[in-house]
Amino acid sequence: MSTLSEVYTKHPLNLQQIIPLDFDSIGTVPDSHAWPDSDGFVSNDRFSIPTIDLEDSDAAKLIGHACEIWGAFQVVNHGIPLNLLDEVESEVRRLFSLPTTQKLKALRSPGGATGYGLARISSFFNKFMWHEGFTIMGSPMDHAKELWPHEYQKFCDVMEDYQKKMEELARTLMRQILKYLATSEEEMNWVGSLGGASTALQLNSYPMCPDPHRAMGLAPHTDTSLFTILHQRTSGLQILKEGVGWVSVHPVTRALVVNIGDLLHILSNARFPCVLHRVVMKEPKQRFSVAFFYSPPVDFHLYPLALSSGQIPLYRSVSVAEYVGKKAKNLDKALSSIRI
Numbered sequence: 001m002s003t004l005s006e007v008y009t010k011h012p013l014n015l016q017q018i019i020p021l022d023f024d025s026i027g028t029v030p031d032s033h034a035w036p037d038s039d040g041f042v043s044n045d046r047f048s049i050p051t052i053d054l055e056d057s058d059a060a061k062l063i064g065h066a067c068e069i070w071g072a073f074q075v076v077n078h079g080i081p082l083n084l085l086d087e088v089e090s091e092v093r094r095l096f097s098l099p100t101t102q103k104l105k106a107l108r109s110p111g112g113a114t115g116y117g118l119a120r121i122s123s124f125f126n127k128f129m130w131h132e133g134f135t136i137m138g139s140p141m142d143h144a145k146e147l148w149p150h151e152y153q154k155f156c157d158v159m160e161d162y163q164k165k166m167e168e169l170a171r172t173l174m175r176q177i178l179k180y181l182a183t184s185e186e187e188m189n190w191v192g193s194l195g196g197a198s199t200a201l202q203l204n205s206y207p208m209c210p211d212p213h214r215a216m217g218l219a220p221h222t223d224t225s226l227f228t229i230l231h232q233r234t235s236g237l238q239i240l241k242e243g244v245g246w247v248s249v250h251p252v253t254r255a256l257v258v259n260i261g262d263l264l265h266i267l268s269n270a271r272f273p274c275v276l277h278r279v280v281m282k283e284p285k286q287r288f289s290v291a292f293f294y295s296p297p298v299d300f301h302l303y304p305l306a307l308s309s310g311q312i313p314l315y316r317s318v319s320v321a322e323y324v325g326k327k328a329k330n331l332d333k334a335l336s337s338i339r340i
């Protein structure tokens with residue numbers, strides 16, 4: 001077992017769980033996409049996650065505190081060139097603006113992990129989301145050629161450059177987090193080398209919705225990663241904070257959003273919450289986002305590392321491949337199934 005996409009091959013979906021709605025020709029929200037409006041998608045606007053300057057000399061401490069209290073933060077001075085973010089945004093827009101028939105040429109295959117389609121978690125909910133995605137692991141060349149027989153090069157160059165720079169940023173953040181947890185980097189020696197991690201890039205599109213209060217952009221979920229770095233320029237993302245409720249993560253100029261996933265929650269022995277988040281359809285326009293998922297190599301065995309004396313581990317050791325498989329099979333029960 002060597003890559004993330006090979007792990008997902010073992011958990012095929014059926015096409016109904018992959019093919020998005022034809023958003024080009026839809027004027028109303030069909031029953032299949034109408035969610036019960038239980039909480040009106042409201043958020044508690046008295047709170048917001050912190051914004052941290054990565055060049056601050058106290059960055060490790062600030063990041064650690066944000067991870068403990070919120071499981072999420074925004075980061076500025078992250079070193080990702082702003083023109084690269086602009087280029088990513090414009091390539092994402094170019095992709096999702098293609099006619100549906102064209103996008104379907106790059107449809108994710110039932111046993112596949114990459115390409116165009118619904119979010120994997122769709123299969124666990126009885127309503128569909130107002131969402132279409134495009135998943136990239138490594139080079140997007142094959143799928144890009146299906147979308148654009150000629151104009152695929154720019155897309156590939158931009159996405160590969162972005163993945164490389166995102167992995168560098170992720171390593172920097174990981175080092176700060178390990179420093180905060182007072183964990184020796186040796187136990188995580190794969191962090192040291194570029195290309196040592198398992199990574200994936202998810203392009204998300206939330207088309208303009210005729211009835212936003214009945215549609216769900218992305219249903220509540222936690223990410224299967226150590227952490228995820230998200231680029232967004234439109235509101236809609238909300239995180240659930242214990243005792244507070246849903247809190248909106250409003251775009252901050254030039255900032256990236258970082259949220260803790262299941263794997264860092266395990267590694268930190270639950271000191272960091274793996275934050276539940278969702279996307280609601282607030283603004284009357286199409287929304288795009290780009291998520292970078294950062295995980296250890298799939299054969300890496302993960303267990304609570306940062307134990308202070310007297311603390312007992314809450315989770316047993318699990319390989320990344322085994323955990324990803326559990327999550328693919330049974331979304332909500334993956335974490336509890338490895339609880340000691």
Ligand SMILES: C=C1C[C@]23C[C@H]1CC[C@H]2[C@@]12CCC[C@@](C)(C(=O)O1)[C@H]2[C@@H]3C(=O)O
Binds near residue numbers: 119135222
């Ligand atoms: C590396 C990853 C992480 C994945 C699966 C695979 C590629 C696509 C990612 C997402 C992106 C959308 C939300 C999510 C929940 C989904 O359905 O697909 C994510 C999932 C996870 O975090 O589990």
Ligand SMILES: O=C(O)CCC(=O)C(=O)O
Binds near residue numbers: 279
């Ligand atoms: O679109 C967003 O803001 C969130 C996307 C997300 O949660 C994901 O891709 O896992």
Ligand SMILES: [Fe+2]
Binds near residue numbers: 222277
């Ligand atoms: Fe997510």
